[in-house]
Amino acid sequence: MAKKKHYFIYRILRTIITAFGVTLIAFLILHLTPGDPVKIMLGPYATEENVAALRAKYKLDQPLHIQYISWIGNVIKGDFGTSIRYDQPVSELIASRAGPTLVLTGSGLLIAVVFGVLLGVMAALKRNSILDYFSTFQAMFWISIPAFWLGILLLYIFGLKLRLVPIGGMVGITSLILPALTLGLRQEAWFARPMRAEMLEVLNQDYIKTAKAKGLKYGYVIWKHALRNALIPIITMLALRLPWIIGGSVVVEVVFSWGGLGSLLVNSVLARDYPVVQSILLLIAILVVLANLAADLLYAVIDPRIRTEG
Amino acid sequence: MEDKELSYENVRDEINKLKRSKSSQLSLVWSRFKKNKLALVGFIIVSIVIFIAIFAPVLTPYDPFDTDPFNRLKPPSWEHWVGTDAMGRDVLTRLFYGARIALIIGVLIILFEGAIGIILGIVSGFFGGLVDAIIMRIVDVLRSFPVIILAMAIAGIMGQGIYNVVIALGLVGWTTYARMVRSKILTIKNSDYVEAAYSIGESRFSVVLRYIMPNAIPTAIIMICIMMPTALIASATLSFLGVGVQPPTPSWGSMISAGRDYLIMAPWISTSAGIFIMITVLGFNFIGDGLRDALDPTTKRN
Numbered sequence: 001m002a003k004k005k006h007y008f009i010y011r012i013l014r015t016i017i018t019a020f021g022v023t024l025i026a027f028l029i030l031h032l033t034p035g036d037p038v039k040i041m042l043g044p045y046a047t048e049e050n051v052a053a054l055r056a057k058y059k060l061d062q063p064l065h066i067q068y069i070s071w072i073g074n075v076i077k078g079d080f081g082t083s084i085r086y087d088q089p090v091s092e093l094i095a096s097r098a099g100p101t102l103v104l105t106g107s108g109l110l111i112a113v114v115f116g117v118l119l120g121v122m123a124a125l126k127r128n129s130i131l132d133y134f135s136t137f138q139a140m141f142w143i144s145i146p147a148f149w150l151g152i153l154l155l156y157i158f159g160l161k162l163r164l165v166p167i168g169g170m171v172g173i174t175s176l177i178l179p180a181l182t183l184g185l186r187q188e189a190w191f192a193r194p195m196r197a198e199m200l201e202v203l204n205q206d207y208i209k210t211a212k213a214k215g216l217k218y219g220y221v222i223w224k225h226a227l228r229n230a231l232i233p234i235i236t237m238l239a240l241r242l243p244w245i246i247g248g249s250v251v252v253e254v255v256f257s258w259g260g261l262g263s264l265l266v267n268s269v270l271a272r273d274y275p276v277v278q279s280i281l282l283l284i285a286i287l288v289v290l291a292n293l294a295a296d297l298l299y300a301v302i303d304p305r306i307r308t309e310g
Numbered sequence: 311m312e313d314k315e316l317s318y319e320n321v322r323d324e325i326n327k328l329k330r331s332k333s334s335q336l337s338l339v340w341s342r343f344k345k346n347k348l349a350l351v352g353f354i355i356v357s358i359v360i361f362i363a364i365f366a367p368v369l370t371p372y373d374p375f376d377t378d379p380f381n382r383l384k385p386p387s388w389e390h391w392v393g394t395d396a397m398g399r400d401v402l403t404r405l406f407y408g409a410r411i412a413l414i415i416g417v418l419i420i421l422f423e424g425a426i427g428i429i430l431g432i433v434s435g436f437f438g439g440l441v442d443a444i445i446m447r448i449v450d451v452l453r454s455f456p457v458i459i460l461a462m463a464i465a466g467i468m469g470q471g472i473y474n475v476v477i478a479l480g481l482v483g484w485t486t487y488a489r490m491v492r493s494k495i496l497t498i499k500n501s502d503y504v505e506a507a508y509s510i511g512e513s514r515f516s517v518v519l520r521y522i523m524p525n526a527i528p529t530a531i532i533m534i535c536i537m538m539p540t541a542l543i544a545s546a547t548l549s550f551l552g553v554g555v556q557p558p559t560p561s562w563g564s565m566i567s568a569g570r571d572y573l574i575m576a577p578w579i580s581t582s583a584g585i586f587i588m589i590t591v592l593g594f595n596f597i598g599d600g601l602r603d604a605l606d607p608t609t610k611r612n
Contacts, residue, residue: 014447014450017447017450018447018450018451018454021448021450021451024451025452029463029467030467140592140596140599141592143539143595144588144591144592144595145587145588145591146550146587147547148546148550148563149566149580149587152566152570152573152584153581153584155573156573156577156581160573160574243457244457246456246459247456247457247459248458250456250459250462251547251551254550265459265462266551266552269463269466269467269551270553272467274467277463277466281455281459281460284455284456284459285454288454288456292454
């Protein structure tokens with residue numbers, strides 16, 4: 001028990017260090033620019049006064065560590081600065097765009113997990129059958145196709161040719177189908193394969209053999225004993241895949257003109273609207289850090305066999 | 311036990327024997343790899359793509375940059391097997407030259423991120439302690455950002471072009487190598503032959519150079535093959551998002567992006583480039599999968 005407590009404390013400390021590093025990267029991104037970030041942000045026609053005013057506003061005339069402290073202080077207070085392109089507080093922009101992204105990533109994740117677990121379990125139960133080979137092959141197919149190309153292909157077939165769904169934008173539930181499928185199907189492969197391996201391993205365990213030997217029904221054994229234990233590693237997989245799903249959603253949002261954080265991020269990168277870029281990067285990374293912490297702690301609580309050393 | 315049995319030469323022979331058994335592991339991996347049909351298919355696909363990339367100028371009579379205003383958006387025909395694009399350029403020619411761009415960028419990314427990752431992985435695994443802790447926390451931090459998002463932000467700030475794509479993806483992508491190589495080094499570090507090498511008085515430096523490095527190299531090579539699909543997809547995605555290699559350079563990603571505006575009139579532009587990316591990535595994935603299975607035969611056929 002004491003060991004587990006130590007593990008929790010160690011894991012939380014590690015999270016704090018990682019979160020600090022994440023803020024450093026988000027902060028330093030702006031300083032990667034080859035030229036003067038303020039001049040790049042304002043464009044070639046900026047007046048000297050505007051440049052000076054913006055520089056003073058971001059404290060860019062002060063040493064780096066002072067800049068960082070003032071920036072992080074504001075972020076903690078909820079002040080993410082002002083978008084140069086929209087001339088609007090970044091926090092407002094993000095709040096107005098977060099909804100569609102949550103809907104999209106949520107449905108993508110759901111598709112990935114449901115299909116992945118189903119295919120993985122079926123492949124494990126019917127090992128070396130056509131279904132097993134199909135599952136392996138389709139996983140290979142999805143990870144080999146870039147998200148943006150899959151999106152365009154689906155848009156072409158179902159939107160332009162068959163006219164079954166709207167071709168982009170956010171109009172009703174039908175416009176969610178293609179983006180969510182594009183996002184989810186590509187990630188499904190990452191759940192199907194570990195699920196199959198895990199299920200095979202669990203099916204080989206003594207307690208499953210015992211359950212079967214006791215004369216319990218096959219379906220009951222699979223459902224009650226095997227699946228429950230095989231699902232535990234999926235928690236870790238979820239946290240591991242989260243950055244990829246968020247990354248994928250950025251691409252998918254651009255393909256389907258989905259008005260979420262992803263398309264805001266891409267447009268801000270292209271328009272060199274750095275306060276927005278910095279803030280979105282920071283929020284996403286902090287989310288991923290927290291998700292990893294949650295998954296690790298949850299895993300330690302659920303699975304008694306967890307290794308508690310680093 | 312006689313004294314001469316513990317002499318320097320005898321122990322050295324024993325160590326060399328152990329080392330040889332390790333290198334024959336590589337030939338074992340290769341023999342398993344050859345038996346895998348999908349891996350062989352992947353090998354053939356990748357060979358064809360490399361062939362196309364090298365001999366692109368010989369394979370096609372057209373120039374990838376030559377525009378022809380009178381031949382815009384022409385459907386596939388005998389003169390233009392995959393039609394022409396919005397500027398009248400031959401699509402097949404651009405696909406062939408695109409193979410060049412894709413492979414060059416892919417290889418550069420892997421060399422760059424591989425070099426950073428493998429060196430930091432070795433340092434981290436070998437020295438341990440504070441150095442290891444610092445490197446691993448940097449890995450944690452970088453892995454908290456989605457690869458494509460951080461790379462897009464970096465490439466967007468640095469500007470377009472092949473080298474900026476390579477730098478952006480390399481700076482973000484090395485963490486996978488560092489982790490893999492580090493864990494491999496930890497295993498090697500605790501192995502009998504490294505202990506034996508220390509016991510006959512080899513220095514730390516020579517242990518790293520002569521015993522640890524050679525044994526970590528197969529892992530590194532396999533990592534590189536496995537990472538190629540990610541590098542190809544990521545660089546194409548950056549092109550598509552507008553921060554990577556941009557037109558008129560014939561990259562597959564930007565061809566898909568440009569063809570998107572003509573999906574109804576000229577679907578062959580996007581479609582053909584998409585198929586090229588997919589088949590190439592599939593080829594590398596088949597190889598990677600074969601290598602993974604060959605390395606660890608318990609994963610698949612248990």
